[in-house]
Amino acid sequence: MKDFIAAEDRGVLQAHQLDSFEALWALELAAVDEPNTERGGYSSVSRLELDGVAYYLKRQTNYLTRSWLHPFGEPTFARELRNIQRYQKLGIPALRAAFFAERKVAGERRALLLTRALDGWQDLEHWLLDWTARDEKQRLAILRACGELARKLHDAKQMHGCFYPKHIFLRQAGDGFDAQLIDLEKNRRLVFGKRDRIKDLEPLLRRAGSWSETEVWSFLQSYVGSGGDPNDWRNRLGARRKHKEARH
Structure with a gap:
């Protein structure tokens, strides 16, 4: 190269x-x-x-x-x-x-x-510390930024492959947050549609264990935007998690 x-x-x-x-x-x-x-x-x-x-x-x-x-x-x-x-x-x-x-x-x-260097940015793991002690407005802004980042990624037909909290970096911007990704080594094109998208999203939600069901719903709403069904994605994510748990 x-x-x-x-x-x-x-x-x-x-x-x-x-x-x-x-x-x-x-x-x-x-x-x-x-x-x-x-x-x-x-x-x-x-x-x-x-x-x-x-x-x-x-x-x-x-x-x-x-x-x-x-x-x-x-x-x-x-x-x-x-x-x-x-x-x-x-x-x-x-x-x-x-x-x-x-x-x-x-x-x-x-x-x-x-x-x-991403000076001035913090990974999602940092923001998850004392998550429940953060005010609701800030939590919702973080969820929205993460969901929109995931949507941009998948709408571009890309699969990150390590979509974990430590690889999502956030920075406060007014009342909201900017978000971006690091560690792109395992990225590849989306090949299997929703199955690949779920493979990206499920590890994130599993590692962000402090998110409540309502907060996961808010994340999924931001992910699907105005033209999707968050309930469909929630069901698919739940099925994948149960499948993984059954294997272990």
Whole structure:
């Protein structure tokens, strides 16, 4: 995959001589959490601040995903970049990529992805803390933002694949909330219609266990908009949950 640099980030990266794979790879930065060693490789995330602009620099070695297009594997960041660019074209709110590049070095497949930090945003897990102590107006605004985000995603014929509270980021905007998605590695096109949509929604509602039935209904109303039946989706979600519970 070709190197990528976002037009709006080119200037600041060039000013710091960080507009190349080699320069970004060589940076000595502390990891923000424990490196991931799944897939037989290594992947880490560090924070980088340049002239008041904050980024997350993700670097990986031999951390590959396989598909029929890439039977021998490709860096997971390459797939994530494609999905970030796809979301941007489709108008689905999501994180922004600033730089991507991959190299083969001494028999290793290395890749890095630089994304804009979401400073000022908090994931849904944060907003779920002390959920019942939050005022009703704020709770309803969050539910509406999450439902509308899910609708934009699925109306664009995309399935996130990890539609969890930790991957939905929210920011207060007046009386409401803006919402966007991160972690797009597992995104794919909707293939099986409502079944795929349910596979996205059910894990979110299961993990947002503090939402009452009335609040789930409010979420579904925002999800279907004016032209759908929330009751149909509630029944489908309930059936999937019962099916999953029966298997365990």
